[in-house]
Amino acid sequence: MIKLTTTLLVCTFCTTLLIAQPTSNPIRIIMIGAHPDDCDQDGGGTAALFASMGHAVKFVSVTNGDAGHQSEGGGMLAMRRRAEAQEAGRRIGVVYDVLDNHDGELLPSLEVRLQIIRKIREWKADVVIAPRPNDYHPDHRYTGVLVQDAAYMVGVPNVAPDTPPLKKNPVFMYFQDFFQRPNPFRPDVAIDITSVFDKKIDGLDAHQSQVYEWLPWIGRYADKVPVDKTERKKWLAKDRAVTITPEVRKTLEVFYGKEQAAKVQHAEAFEVCEYGSRPTQEDLIALFPMTKKK
Ligand SMILES: [Zn+2]
Numbered sequence: 001m002i003k004l005t006t007t008l009l010v011c012t013f014c015t016t017l018l019i020a021q022p023t024s025n026p027i028r029i030i031m032i033g034a035h036p037d038d039c040d041q042d043g044g045g046t047a048a049l050f051a052s053m054g055h056a057v058k059f060v061s062v063t064n065g066d067a068g069h070q071s072e073g074g075g076m077l078a079m080r081r082r083a084e085a086q087e088a089g090r091r092i093g094v095v096y097d098v099l100d101n102h103d104g105e106l107l108p109s110l111e112v113r114l115q116i117i118r119k120i121r122e123w124k125a126d127v128v129i130a131p132r133p134n135d136y137h138p139d140h141r142y143t144g145v146l147v148q149d150a151a152y153m154v155g156v157p158n159v160a161p162d163t164p165p166l167k168k169n170p171v172f173m174y175f176q177d178f179f180q181r182p183n184p185f186r187p188d189v190a191i192d193i194t195s196v197f198d199k200k201i202d203g204l205d206a207h208q209s210q211v212y213e214w215l216p217w218i219g220r221y222a223d224k225v226p227v228d229k230t231e232r233k234k235w236l237a238k239d240r241a242v243t244i245t246p247e248v249r250k251t252l253e254v255f256y257g258k259e260q261a262a263k264v265q266h267a268e269a270f271e272v273c274e275y276g277s278r279p280t281q282e283d284l285i286a287l288f289p290m291t292k293k294k
Contacts, residue, residue, distance in 0.1 A: 112146055128172045134181065
């Protein structure tokens with residue numbers, strides 16, 4: 001677990017969170033990925049749980065996905081992927097925004113940083129989750145950099161002055177990945193998504209151009225994808241299940257207790273970013289209320 005620090009700013013922030021009620025004062029989460037389907041894979045189960053509890057979740061794809069196919073591309077593919085994202089959002093219960101930046105060509109520019117600052121402000125986010133800036137894919141890596149670069153600026157009034165700054169800095173977090181350099185992912189929060197795993201798969205199933213076409217093609221396993229719709233969804237559930245690492249299991253024990261943690265079949269984990277608000281363990285439990293020990 002991280003070494004947690006407390007500041008006056010954090011205290012003011014967490015007091016507000018601890019009294020938050022889903023119906024009158026929902027927790028507001030924004031997950032930011034590089035492509036339409038990234039947030040679904042890395043945070044779709046957690047998002048479905050938040051949504052079912054009455055909290056507000058938005059997914060943002062920083063690119064429009066217009067390079068993610070072997071035989072389609074450009075504006076037509078971007079339109080197809082936007083429609084898939086809208087359907088996925090409907091199935092999971094989240095709002096899904098797709099920004100109109102080209103896929104495969106993302107750079108950590110000022111222009112895109114301002115787009116992201118505005119999205120976080122408009123959503124009045126309590127929690128922002130994005131990739132770490134260590135990744136094989138440049139779009140993922142630069143999305144991580146762009147969100148980190150927004151972590152302080154969301155509160156600076158003279159930056160993007162057309163959108164009111166946030167009065168409190170959100171907690172910024174990272175999605176789980178398996179890269180080891182320069183440092184491995186550290187699970188500060190782990191969520192049991194077993195009860196909503198089917199919903200997560202249902203959301204991913206909406207990204208047909210990706211999960212059944214492009215990713216199997218580029219991964220050289222297109223021959224493994226069943227043609228029948230029911231069969232291929234079953235195949236997708238196996239294809240997208242993430243192995244729970246010993247580190248994630250340990251974090252599940254912290255949040256759920258040993259007995260319940262041992263029963264978890266599917267989990268999603270997140271690491272606290274050093275920028276933005278620094279939450280205490282109590283803050284994290286308040287921000288992820290589905291983890292409260294029963
Ligand atoms: Zn991606």
